[in-house]
Amino acid sequence: SAEAAFRGGPGAGVRRTELHAALHERAAALGIRTVAAKVGEIRQDQHTVTAAGLTARWLIAADGLHSPLRRVLGLDHPVPGPGRYGLRRHYPLAPWTDHVEVHWSRHGEAYVTPVGERLVGVAVLSRDRRPYDQHLAAFPALAARLADGPGATPVRGAGPLRQRALRRRAGRVLLVGDAAGYVDALTGEGIALAVATATAAVDCLSAGRPEDYPRRWARVTRRYRLLTAALLGAAGHPSSGRLIVAAAHRAPAVFRTAVRALQ
Template identity: 60%
Template sequence: MPGGGVIDLLVVGGGPAGLATAVHAALAGLETVVLEQRPAPVDKACGEGLMPSAVRPLRELGVELRGRPFHGIRYVEADGARCAEARFTAGPGLGVRRTELQAALAARAAELGVRTVRGRAVAEVEQDAAGVRLGGLSARHAVAADGLHSPLRRALGLHRPQRGGPAARYGLRRHYAVPPWSDLVEVHWARHAEAYVTPVADGVVGVAVLSGERAPFDRQLARFPRLAERLPEAAAVSAVRGAGPLRQRAAARVAGRVLLVGDAAGYVDALTGEGVAMAVASAEALVRCVVAGRPEAYEQAWRRVSRDYRLLTESLLWARRRPLLADRIVPAAAALPALFRAGVNLLA
């Protein structure tokens, strides 16, 4: 153990949510250990665009971020006929490869004395009034930051399967060695899918496609003919990564001495690009509750922190699922630029 002390917080999951929690905990003086089954660097299919609401708190934590700045969001119809854009008023966002974000967070955690134990799968938990035991280690409290399909969420009986309701959505991501053509993140809208184009380096863009229809990346990209023209197959520089179903429900964020953060705590959709910002904000709230000796207060804190994200994402998804409304999302954003700017900057 760092310093030889008792573990105060045992974090299961070494992605952005888990590492942000570990950094907050270390800064608060908690003895913290991270368990991560996968080798570094940890990658994941995501849009890789950090909104200003994620960039600011990460830098305040001392995380050294390197990437390509972007200055707003542009909605584009699949055929390129109409578009709408909103620029940030609170500073730029940052396009950052997921592996680089994870590495930067891991470096900051290590700098603060957080130890990471790799190659240890955790799917069971034991706890009593004195502490919690998992992965062969004991701690005063534990955090489940083990992702969208969190085994710990299931082990704790907190997973709530989706029955009926909206169709499942899935994400695919690939990188292309083409110069970014905009200083904005572009969201291209087709009838049944969106494509998110994020500048992540001077000569690289990341393209993430979200859809309710499971199909190979090339077939999904073909839904966006104007975008596909810019992305020749020969320019692809990464393999396709996938994730889903995206919507995940949790009955609660607290089970005794175990608290859930990030995607493990429940997830609506990637449509608004707020996953990392939400993870960092909820990590701060979680650590504050643990330090105060009131872990049970985290449930209400999580609901408060995530309220705007859940409301806006659910509202946009509601419109997205209705073909007549979905076809009018970009025209409406173009016709109501002040409202579009307000929505984008509320998230930013």
């Protein structure tokens, strides 16, 4: 095993539902208008774009991993090979550590995150499509810790995780977050990248230079894409995983540097 802490202090483990509620409350407090509508057709000309009955100068599409807007705009790019999938469940147990734990098996990885005083999230990422309990059985030490705690939530899943976009911009529409392309969840940077790419999009539009956004997107996401692709290659080979963990155990300073690169 190997252990490392973030440089700037601990992070925050929180359920996504609580985060969404906090974001919604903040937007409401700032007086931001929210429209509940489904975007289907997108129409745009030289000066405006129209979606869901609203017309504006620009549209930022942040509609997730399997972005319908990316598909409508003809920007989906097929990804060859077997896809990776994620499954997660929350358990009503007191966290046994204040770290995020990553457990490896020959089938995939399990990620354990403390998200409350008596709540632990356990997510599994794998190319093997099998029931959650079968995945969990591949991690005997972790399964033993969870044996006395019934699942607090149903199993939820997502995938395939790898997504590509032909471009990050189509006319007056800019793709941000997962909609702009996604490598994998194993480094846990989805929200950070969503914020970073959305900031880049807004900066480019504010400066009157939307044509700069694809380059800004590439620069903002480069470290994530390279590091995640490298770790994903190792995750696909159990022997590589064992070597990486052993090396991290023997060289903790190097491991800390790698972990802090994710901040």
